[in-house]
Amino acid sequence: MSVVLEIADVAVRFPGNIARAVDGVSLALRRGEIFGIVGESGSGKSTLANAVMGLLPARSTVTGSIKVNGREVVGLDDLTLRRMRGAEAAMIFQDASASLDPTWPVGDQIAEAVRAHRPGPAREARTKALALMAEVGIPDPARRYGDAPHRLSGGQRQRIVIAAALANDPKLLIADEPTTALDVTIQKQVLELIDRLRRDHGTTVLLITHDLGVVSQVCDRVGVMCGGRLLEVADTQVLFGRPEHPYTRALLAANPAAAPRGTRLPVIPAEWSVETLEQAERAREPTGPGDRR
Amino acid sequence: MSELLRVAGITKRFAAGGPPWARRHVAAIDGVSLAVDRGRTLGLVGESGSGKSTLGRCILGLATPDEGEIVFDGKDVLGLSGRALRDFRRRVQPVFQDPYGSLDPRWSVGRSVRESLDCFKIGMPADRDKRVLELFGRVGLNPALAGRPPSTLSGGQRQRVGIAAALASNPELIIADEPVSALDMSVQAQILNLFMDLQQDLGVATIFITHDLGVVEHVSDRVAVMHFGKLVEVGATDDVMHRPRHDYTRALLAAIPRPKELQQEA
Numbered sequence A: 001m002s003v004v005l006e007i008a009d010v011a012v013r014f015p016g017n018i019a020r021a022v023d024g025v026s027l028a029l030r031r032g033e034i035f036g037i038v039g040e041s042g043s044g045k046s047t048l049a050n051a052v053m054g055l056l057p058a059r060s061t062v063t064g065s066i067k068v069n070g071r072e073v074v075g076l077d078d079l080t081l082r083r084m085r086g087a088e089a090a091m092i093f094q095d096a097s098a099s100l101d102p103t104w105p106v107g108d109q110i111a112e113a114v115r116a117h118r119p120g121p122a123r124e125a126r127t128k129a130l131a132l133m134a135e136v137g138i139p140d141p142a143r144r145y146g147d148a149p150h151r152l153s154g155g156q157r158q159r160i161v162i163a164a165a166l167a168n169d170p171k172l173l174i175a176d177e178p179t180t181a182l183d184v185t186i187q188k189q190v191l192e193l194i195d196r197l198r199r200d201h202g203t204t205v206l207l208i209t210h211d212l213g214v215v216s217q218v219c220d221r222v223g224v225m226c227g228g229r230l231l232e233v234a235d236t237q238v239l240f241g242r243p244e245h246p247y248t249r250a251l252l253a254a255n256p257a258a259a260p261r262g263t264r265l266p267v268i269p270a271e272w273s274v275e276t277l278e279q280a281e282r283a284r285e286p287t288g289p290g291d292r293r
Numbered sequence B: 001m002s003e004l005l006r007v008a009g010i011t012k013r014f015a016a017g018g019p020p021w022a023r024r025h026v027a028a029i030d031g032v033s034l035a036v037d038r039g040r041t042l043g044l045v046g047e048s049g050s051g052k053s054t055l056g057r058c059i060l061g062l063a064t065p066d067e068g069e070i071v072f073d074g075k076d077v078l079g080l081s082g083r084a085l086r087d088f089r090r091r092v093q094p095v096f097q098d099p100y101g102s103l104d105p106r107w108s109v110g111r112s113v114r115e116s117l118d119c120f121k122i123g124m125p126a127d128r129d130k131r132v133l134e135l136f137g138r139v140g141l142n143p144a145l146a147g148r149p150p151s152t153l154s155g156g157q158r159q160r161v162g163i164a165a166a167l168a169s170n171p172e173l174i175i176a177d178e179p180v181s182a183l184d185m186s187v188q189a190q191i192l193n194l195f196m197d198l199q200q201d202l203g204v205a206t207i208f209i210t211h212d213l214g215v216v217e218h219v220s221d222r223v224a225v226m227h228f229g230k231l232v233e234v235g236a237t238d239d240v241m242h243r244p245r246h247d248y249t250r251a252l253l254a255a256i257p258r259p260k261e262l263q264q265e266a
Helices: A045-053 A078-084 A106-117 A122-135 A154-165 A184-201 A212-218 A236-241 A246-253 A274-284 B052-060 B082-091 B109-119 B125-138 B143-147 B155-167 B185-202 B213-219 B237-242 B247-255 B259-265
Strands: A003-013 A022-030 A034-038 A061-068 A089-092 A172-176 A204-209 A221-226 A229-235 B003-015 B025-037 B041-045 B067-072 B092-095 B173-177 B205-210 B222-227 B230-236
Touching (some): A003 A045, A003 A204, A022 A204, A034 A045, A034 A212, A045 A172, A106 A122, A154 A184, A184 A212, A184 B247, A204 A212, A221 A246, A229 A246, A274 B155, B025 B067, B041 B052, B052 B092, B052 B173, B052 B205, B082 B092, B092 B155, B109 B125, B109 B143, B185 B205, B222 B247, B230 B237, B230 B247
Parallel strands (some): A034 A204, A034 A221, A089 A172, B041 B205
Antiparallel strands (some): A221 A229, B003 B025, B222 B230
């Protein structure tokens, strides 16, 4: 099976922080798989995703190698990155409204994504946008095309963003907490959509989430991150059935749905706890709240 | 178990567009009735817009229902004023999702907790600082944090401060609106443990409002399910979670991604 995303010994540092946000992560994603990365706040999961897209602030330092479709991303110039984003790899985020222009018809925003990489007549882009809207399950696309984002529900807005991300048939889709802001019934629909799209298009999906339930529902393989490190990678079934790393075991046990009712939930050992890591960071920088999430 | 709170047929409408002479209204809560026993936990679940938070706000007196009655400890609370209202507010306390929003950023967290003691004139003023430190201990916070501003605390610590502030007035009912939704799994487990300890040690009744069915199942004695402002199902936790009678409850349960099932297969 061909490798679509290859991450080798990647480390990310932000100035002022002694700890690395991402610390020596290596990972290879095969064509057509959904790979989940789970972790708590500050585990480095989003930083890793942003590094793949070249979205980290210029002041950060990235070392190691990230290859999308065999092409090195680390150290690419802005223009080349711009050509890659959307065409070879696309990304969607938790808050779909933030990805959409509130004053613009949603259909035109998808058409814009189409024309960003395939300049051509507006009419063709419009036709393609309508087809994409139908594909992601927007009912009556022709009528919805001209609507501003606020006229759509949260779940439909996320569908529009997914349509725009898929406009140029990227090989890799990175989804950073795509369903965290959605209700469970809508979450289920959006996860089913992502699953169907990768089946139809063979897209590789990197799904970033804090929710082990989401991972169990759609991911083929899972990586568990904590404190910038990738602690464990396993097939989803194996991870939930026989977790190897003590942190993974603790995380699974802390899920209230998995414990008998009314019993005390096992607490994650201090060395892995978000609070300990957060406190250590604050002890170095006594002013102001952290800027994560 | 004796009944502490009874909500009977309450309806709350909000204006929803239309010109002033033909204002349209939408019922955020539509004829909801339920009861909470002393020292018990009622889980109130529903999706966004189901009215679960509005119901919590009505009980707290932060919103006034258009119809129906709310009876706390045998007294109708909607007509309360003056001293009786103050006493009701002492006995029913809120805990919100975002403790950062409930704490004054310029005050030390200890002062925020003390404010509740001052407001309800609990104990002698000279003893109140000591009581604040006791409360910190009660919720598992290092008393040394009392002098710090909220910005230097972690999310879990801030939620503990929020709980300490709610407990300051010795309430009989706590209305907790998504108290663990903003927290990471490791911190969420600790705060849920704290809620269960408090219930056991202090016998305080809780209405636990959340969208997370896993959390509700873990902490609640009874569960009420809301959908579009209506109460679709209420019953013992095991019955609602394992033998749901209403179609919506079934759909909601089917939508939760459950790692548990995978564990059994493996």
